[in-house]
Amino acid sequence: MKRSGSLRSYVITRVLLAFPMLLILLTVVFLLMRVAPGDPITAALGGRVSAEELARRRHDAGYDRPLPIQYLEYLRGVATLNLGTTILDNRPMTQVIAQNGAATLELSFFAMIVAMVSGVGIGLIAGRYRDTAADLGGRLFGIVLYAAPVFFLGFLAQLTFGKWLDWLPTSGQTSPIVGATLATHTNLLVIDTIIDRNWTAFQDVVRHLIMPSVVLGLVIGGVFIRLVRVNLLQTMKGDYVEAARARGVKEGRVVYKHAFKNALVPVITIMGLEFAVLLSGAVLTEETFNWPGIGSELVRYLDNRDYIAVQGIIVVTGIVVVIVSLAIDILNAWVDPRIRY
Amino acid sequence: MSEPVLSVRDLRVWYGTARGPVRAVDGVSFDLMPGETLGLVGESGCGKSTLGRGLMGLLPDGAAIDGEVRYEDRDLLTLSPKRQRDIRGPDIAMIFQEPMTRLDPLMRIEDHFSETLKTHEPDLSAKEIRKRSLEALGGMGIPPTRFRQYPHEFSGGMRQRIMIALALVLRPRVVIADEPTTALDVLVEAQILRILADLRRNFDTALLLITHNLGIVAEACDRVAVMYAGKIVEEGRSRDVFREPDHPYTQALLGSIISLSTTGLRYIPGAPPDLSEPPPGCRFHPRCVDAMAVCASQEPIEERPAPGRRVSCWLYGPTYEIPEGGTEPLERQEIAVADEA
Amino acid sequence: MTSQLETPPVPSSVDEDADLSPMQQRRLGALRRMWAPMHDAKGMPKVIVWVGIGITLAFVLMAIFATQIAPYAFDQYQTADGVRFVKQQAPSAQHLFGTNVMSTDVLSRVIFGSRTAIEVVLLSLFVSMAIGLPLGLISGYHGGKLDRTLVLFMDAMLAFPSLLFAIVIAFLLSKTFGHGVVTAALAISIVYVPQYFRVVRNHVISIREESYVEAARALGARPWTIMRRYVLQNVIQNVPIIATLNAADAILTLAALGFLGYGIQPTEAAEWGYDIQRAISDAGAGIWWTGLFPGLAIVLLVTGLTLVGEGLNDVLNPVIRKRPIQEVELPPREGTAPVQDEVAAP
């Protein structure tokens, strides 16, 4: 006889659990970024400035202190959200996050919507009508989508819809003129243009958004198709599904209320992991479409060996990942009463 | 004599497999009278569960069914799936073996009841639904304070009571119970059996109790039908059958039970036949101590040695159908452990 | 507690190979057990596996005989007489898939690309399995603090975007190993270690609860023996599934690394991802052949591997495995069975 725990106490314990995970990520990042290549200043400027200048700048940045001290300093910096300034172009990391992060957020958000609609929808149909043409088609579609690198899909889309059909722009977040005149309130261009009721700019922003977000969304959706289908097949065999049928519950309700809802529990968990895939995909999409997101910034800074910037971006990604996995778990507990304890 | 509420005639359920059809149920006939409890016993693999599911229209894909299942002047097998569904629940309900997995883990007990009631009686008000549900649950000894809890908060015995309440809330005329107590402890099993025994008294509900446990049949059933290899070999009032079993299989089965009065071990040699290639003639003849020459070649014809009693065995005639020399004892082959079940 | 699940009886296969000698039977047994589901598989799963195996084999052959098949070397930009190929030339008889911005032959780069892909995948599979498998085995079997720590660590790794990890690691390793196959393979391996760990550990934990593992303890088997003979033997059966699926994923990661410029440099070997990156700017000019062919190669090979993995999973994984359905037709009744209108009633 177990009494159900409250959602609130679950949330509290889960939030507390997020801290060790975050600490692990931060430590891994620190070790990778600091121990392997030496200190960032040397890596970025070594050979380009004099030895004295290098030593001075290292001392200023505190990289001549023992590693444990540096580690603590680093953790303090993360805790106070002080991630430093880029070496390459002297931008505060907070600004990088706010501006480029917003572009990535915008891309990922709409991609996720595309992924949900296509992935869950097709997966449901494939699982519901197992071994029919719809199932075969849905599965193949999912596999091919999964097999196509996002940048290859992007290339094909640019070729087809950009060059040959000339429907959509292939590069950037806005047209140059619009971009120059746009006021930034939230850095989320779709919202900014709505706030300003600048409908021409809004149209321009949306037209730029369509291709990257659909391409990225479809790739993620391919994974969802498989996931939803397999889990639906499993739950359709569930004893409670048969029991519901034995009570004369209509087939549609059996599928959607019983089988599908239960199938979603593991799907939600894996969707949390798919978030990491989404971020990886976002980096590639940004590179393909010249999207000024945090991923293309990462590549740019990496090319220039700006470790402060790279470290900052990775740390922020790590924090976002931990928050998302937290959110996913809480969502799961909300759906599934068995998880709360 | 009243009319039977459910009458089954020559029912066959065959499964298709790569090795040919498996004759899980092969020509079964019986009647179920209002308010009586009929026990259907047999060892695992004799087709008794398949029979129960066949009556409910819950067979898996790839199973073929024919014969006649007459309920209120309708042959259930010829009804459309939708009409069959309307009958499941309010007319014929089912209780399953494993109560732990038969309730949807994501739905409150309350929602199970409202779903069931709304499906079949869409005009009920929320208040009436609650009243009816609490009545049904109360009858099974589930406190009203736990109406809004989730399935995982109940023990196995309580879940089985909830399943029974869920079946009875629609006041069905026939309940099919498939091994309803097999997964439960002795004391809880006895509680559930008492509830089932009270059914007929309080609701005039007819019960088809499918079980492998002869003790349960003896205590809880008015009549018993013994199944072997897809066929009913003997049927009669349970008191009579247990006191004086006619069919050699029934005799052997009763002899092999280890009960409180057991003083020596007896068992049936060999194993039940492969139902994709059942032996010719009587399906029990390879294991039967009384087998005669005729048993190996001709299927036995049903006889009625006494009123309300039927048995399919050549020992009971009809003698005029037995060919010359058919009553000679059958030469028996040695049955090795290698072939045992 | 008794539990007698009644399923439609499955014909036992006890006497299937009675004509073989016992020893032969024994040796064949293990193989038969592994392949029986494959052999029994019917319909879609079977087709899927064989199509996948066909595609994958084609690429493997292409990789092995790349030198013989390809018209030019992967970095050849001029004919033997020193005449430079025309840059970004549309497909022609001389260059079936055209040439790219570096004046190299696209067909040759696609063919040599399969060699790179398969080398990297094999190496990375080996490395990640060599680390992930034993870790998962030990962690799952022993449990306790070690297990909890490893799980937390691996989960953190798993939640992090793997591509970012791979980029950083490839970047760091390139100092030591250069920009070739080894660097790419190692970077990719590190990404997949947590996956192997997770799958193996979860499987070990479910097997650890089986009676036969406890029985082995009761027999006095040492932990190492139990792990090897009782746990690993049963875990290993799922490894082909994970391995093929991860191989497919690894090819995508390799291409992504190449696309971002952190994979294999064009001078080291032909790599499809890198070629697509160079082709992106061609799209605006309507030059399609430079990107299309390497892209198709990736799609085909990944699809092939995924089909093998998916098909194996369908066949081997009992949860979603469905006994092949055969339609049954009930034969007409044989007249002997009497249909009575009234059966015994109380």
Place this chain on the structure above:
Amino acid sequence: MPTRPETETAPLLDVRDLTTYFSLRGSFGSRLIGHEAGSVKAVDGVSFQLRHGEVLGLVGESGSGKTTLGRTILGLADATSGSIRLDGVEIAGLSESAFRPYRRRMQIVFQDPHASLNPAMDLLTAVGHPLVIHGLVTSPEALRAAVGDALTRVGLTPVDRFFGKFPSDLSGGQKQRAVLARAIILGPELLVADEPVSMLDMSVRAKILELMLRLKVELDLTYLYITHDLATAKFFCDRIAIMYLGRIVEIGPTASIFADPKHPYTVSLLKAIPDPDPDRTVPRDLPRGEVPDAVNPPLGCSFHPRCPRAFASCGWEGRDLTDLLERRWTAMAEEEFEQERSVVGDLASMEVASTTASVPAAKGHNGEDVLDLLKRIRQEDPEEPLWTGVRDMTAQGDGVLVAFAEPEEPMLRAVDDVEVACNLFDAVR
């Protein structure tokens, strides 16, 4: 055919005050906020002796701790305290490697024959593996000979036909025979049989039991037979121990226990077994409820919440009051229930395993209202055993403080030729 042990010799197995607790691994989070995860008291102070050549039945429902007891004796679960002596040698608390030599003397047969054989091993390897593990065979021929001998003993002949079989090729009965072969191949003295036939079909059970009896005679085995099935225990065992929630509540010669069960739990169990006797009907007066949670077992006698004969000192507490209220409400019409329910606050907050309980009042009601309700309930059914254990009920501001009688823990006491742990027999003493 129970066989009586001949003489009173030193016991083969002597178990004293054995406890096995499993600590619940609370989540990291709950430990962080200081929640005590608690422990499952699977075996909670068990003592018994097993003589050479005897068959002792451990009978209980699921959750009674019978399986854990068997596993603890075999060193598969760690004893929390107490002693287990095999032929006078202490084996509780030994390390895995120190225990290994004793494994040759004690073997186990599990409930599920399908799960007790490694699906990836053929029978020759599986049955012969114990010999390999203990280094008792040197050549493949010797292994074949030994395995062939064991398989012959359990009736899996011709052995050549079975050497190469995998578990998936065998029927349930055949698998259990193979498991028995593996268990006897080391020549053990003690065999713990954990529900060896309960997963088998009726007609096969007798065969396996017969085989076990034959092996016992041929190999001079001693059995600890763990089961939930009183009928097979009656047939198979010389002595029987009835377990409930981690403790032995009654132990004695089989015949005595079946002829004259003492403990109310044993009485109910015997009444509840379905028996193929056509003159029996479904029993009416059965204990209500189910086996309680072993993390927080009831105070006093664990069986008291279900016991038809419980009285004042059996360990009444707040949870019993909750049950009483819920039972009352279950039988009521909805409006009446709503009306009474609205008086009492959240029952889940009541103390667990304590001789006092505070019944909270709901919002808008005070302690007096609750007290009135409780008094009325008591008046309506004064026969309810719970009330014998209520010393006092006083209204406090927002609830009622109920004081229960001091509980008495029943200890095993000799009554006639059996031992019973029940407060009813306290007076008899």
